[in-house]
Amino acid sequence: MMRLLSIFLLMFFNLFFSQNQLNLIPYPKNINVSSGEFIIPKTLLLDKNLPKEETEYFKKHLNADIKFQNVEKGAQLVYSELPKTNGKDQNDEFYSLEVSPKEIHIKSYTRQGYFRALQTLVQLFEGQESKKIPSLKITDEPKFAWRGMHLDVCRHFFSVEEVKQYIDYLAMYKLNTFHWHLTDDQGWRIEIKKYPKLTQIGSKRKESMIGAYVDNTFDGKPYGPYFYTQAQIKDVVKYAQDRYITVVPEIEMPGHALAALSAYPELACTKGPFESATKWGVFDDVFCPKEETFTFLENVLDEVMQLFPSQYIHIGGDECPKTRWKECAHCQELIKKHNLKDEHGLQSYFIQTIEKYVNSKGRKIIGWDEILEGGLAPNAAVMSWTGVNGGIEAAKSKHFAVMTPGSYCYFDHYQGDPQSEPNAFGGYTPLDKVYSYNPIPTELNAEQAKYILGVQANLWTEYILDFKHVQYMIFPRLMALSEVGWGTSDPKNYKNFENRVIQQFKILDKMKVNYARSIYNVSGKVIPSNNGVAYELSTSQNSNGIRYTTDGNDPTGNSQVYQNAISVSKPMTIKSAYFEDGQLKSAISSQQFSPSKTTGKNITLEQQPSENYSFGGAFTLVDGIIGSQKQLGKTWLGFQGKDVVAVIDLGQKTQFSEIYFNTLENKGSWIHLAKSAQVFVSDDNVNFKMVKEIGKDEIQNSKGKVKLNLGNQNSKYIKIKIENAGIIPAGNPGADSKAWLFVDEIGAN
The missing domain is CATH 2.60.40 (Immunoglobulin-like)
Structure with missing residues (x-):
């Protein structure tokens, strides 16, 4: 009878805690709950042999009102180091945590594993309002080796103390990589002793862009000089190491170089003069691939590698316009000399030259997926941001990749209704979308999937002026990222995760963190x-x-x-x-509707939008919502280098005399108005007749709000072709790259 009662009680406890999961993020790999509970004491007795530095961190970062006492025997928190067995794959971050009524026992192979266990213990202590922890055993380890967060300090700068806070947030949720974006067009933020003008000149700009990009307004206030001294950087790196976080520095090349060129204009293809950018976006002046440039970059990297012990050095490689290289006699001679195909081949030559140098120092490079242009450097890793294709291509060619697609992992996007959120870059990446991400693309087989190092989210700071806003943009989305990276996310059970997030807010409240409350809206x-x-x-x-x-x-x-x-x-x-x-x-949410005869009808697209700007799919174009010109948000579809060809099925023959659509122009972000538009009608979806065509001038005159008078029509199908501007012409940001076409709401009256 007693045995049956014990079995019943055990079943009850497991059922109770499976329905009311512990408020842990990331959720552990395995949890087994048993009968009994550990009552959280006012004074926690610590085994005197606990690893010292990690235990001190635990004591300092536990917000619960608990005192601590070291004891010889009878400790309530004890630790055992597990022996490593040759030939077995043993994760340095593995830990087990056993809670019984009298003791909490942590076991791990390394002190890093012990540190991860302590983060779980902090959440157990602070997440149990009853002051009781159920008896349980957790065995846990992460799925991915790279679980990262990025911070751009170039557009807006953050102090050493704020960067340390950022690192603490990563540690709380078991992330292990801090990607520090230190150089860009708008500012050079790292002291290089051999080149003092980088910080004397390149760490400041005369003013900054404010408001939405289309406003084209500036604050008129000098910004900077702001940079980190080498002593400060060493301090931050040590601070991160103490939390088992690797700091990966990023030194941008060959593009995003205006701040460096403002200090050393001789490294460009033209004479300059240059100044740190005051606008956001992409600029034509980039590093020229000549000997003095490579000498400069090698000397910079020497000092960078002395400061950062990370295996990988991030060299950027993204958004490098080829305009100056096309016009540069030296660059054209270099293309001929090395039998390169074109300027994209020259980009590959540039990256491979840098990689050889970094490899000679015992390090590896990682770069944004544009480093694939013209052929990937032999040992390079790829950070796939424009979508998943860069990561797929890298993995299939046996190169490591970190997945960070903008549509899931860009935390500068809106996370709630853009009308009730602070101004953001654009896009729409709510908490549930981050949580739904699987870093391993379905296109990869098991062997290829081994080359996916992990996942990272990025925080670009064009519109983030202070650290409170940084907190707002990363929380709670950082929690979703952490569970995705740990490998225990379950999109089918999102509601459970959402409930745990709300419980975690109590911890953030104690820390006075300014998190987004969009989840309540x-x-x-x-x-x-x-x-x-x-x-x-x-x-x-x-x-x-x-x-x-x-x-x-x-x-x-x-x-x-x-x-x-x-x-x-x-x-x-x-x-x-x-x-x-x-x-x-x-907050009060507001949505305006302007339905037309196409609203809610079936729509198909010949070409799909970019993954980063595809929220809602084709239906977004007939949902009755007119997109805001200032906010890309969630109401626009974006197509890079592609035309929009849409067919709308009205369901039956319908009379209409006007077609309208909206498009955007934001050349600084490579967004151009359409080149032309054509409207066709049909009754059978096979034989279409063109009834209207307009060119670029008419679209330009409409300022993106295009209305086409068709005369009286009576048809079942409408087909509209909106032509992309194509390759961006010289003299524009992003020249020689594919233009973006943004379209919203194709209506009929």
Whole structure:
């Protein structure tokens, strides 16, 4: 009988904790819960032989009100180092954590594993409001070797103390790589003793762009000089090492070099003069691949490698316009001398020259996926940001890759409704999207997948002026990234993760971290319906607390309780918010609808948008929402180097006389208005007749809000072709690269 009772109790405990999972992020690989519990004491007794530095970190970073006492015997926290066995694959980050009513016992192969266990223990101590931890055993280790966060300190600078805080956030959630973006067009942030003008001149700019890019406005305030001394960098590197985090420095080349060229103009293809960029974007003046440039970069890298012991040195390699190289006699002679195909081959020559030097020092290079241009350097690793294809190409050619596609891993994108969020670069990457990411592309087989080192998120700071805003942009998305990198994320069980995130907010509150509360806001999703479209509302809280209006008034007054998706068959503005006990608990979300005869209809695209700007897919073009000119947000589809060819099925023959669509121009970000547009009609989706064609001048005159008068039409199918501007011409940012075409809302009246 007692044996049956024990089995029943064990089943009860496991069932209870499987339904009410512990508030741990990243969630451990294996957890077994048993009967009994450890009551968190007011004074925790520590075995005197615990690894000292790691234990001190634990004591310092535990926000719970606990005192500590070292004892010879009867300790409540003890540690055992596991013996390593030859021939077995033993992860340095592996740990086991056993909790019984009288003891917490951590075991690991290394002190790094012990440190990871302590992060779990901090969350157990702080996440249990009952002050009790269930008896359990955790065995845990990460799936991916590279679990990284990036920070751009060039567009906006952050102090040493703020960088250290950033590193502590990574440690909390078991990330192990800090990618420090130290040089760019807008500022050079690392002291190089051999080249003092890099920081004397290149660490400042005369002013900074403010507001949305299309505003083209500046603050008129000098920025800088801001940079880190070598002593400060050594301090930060040591600080990260103490938390088992590798700092990977990035020195940009051959592009994004204006700050360096402002100090040493002789390294360019033209005479200059140059100045650190005041705008965001991409610029034509880049490093010229001549001997003095390579000497300069080798000397810079010598000092960088003395400061950073990381295996990889990041050399950038992204967004390098070829305009100056095309016009440069030296570059053209170099192409001929080395039998290079073109300027893309010259990019490969540049990267391979740098790689040989870095390899000669016992290090390896990693770069953004443009380093694939013209052929990948023999030992280089790729950081795949423009999508997943760079990582796929690298892995298939047996090169290591870190996956960081913008559509999932760019934390400078909006994470909530752009109308209620601080100004951001663009894009839409909410928490659930980050959590849904799988770093191993389905195109890779098991052997190729071994070349995926891991995953990283990037924080570019064009629109992030201070550290509070940094906190806002990374939290809570950093939590989703950590679980993806650890390998225990489960998108099918996202709600469970979301609940754990909300519990983690209590820890962030104690730390006074300014995290985003977008998770509480009401989010909306447009879905097809019989009358066109409907607007489906949801929240992380009880949906019965959602109230809304359809007349544009705030729901704080007369409003309706949300029950079913709201039908949208006429122009309206839906405002919604979450309430508890009659009190407003979220931001007010607002969505304006302008339906037309295409709204909610079936639409197909011949070519798909870029992964980074594909939210909602083709349906975004007929969802009845007009995109904001200032915010790419979640209402635009972006196509790089591709035309938009869309076919809309109206369901039956329908009369209409006008087609309209919206497009964007933002040349600093390589976004150009369409070159032309054509409209066709058909009754069978096979035989189409062109009924309207316009050129670039008409589109330019419309300022992107294109309306086409077609005369009286009566057709079942509409086909519209919107032609991409193609290759960006000389004299524009990104010259010689493929232009972006952004399109939203193809309507008919």
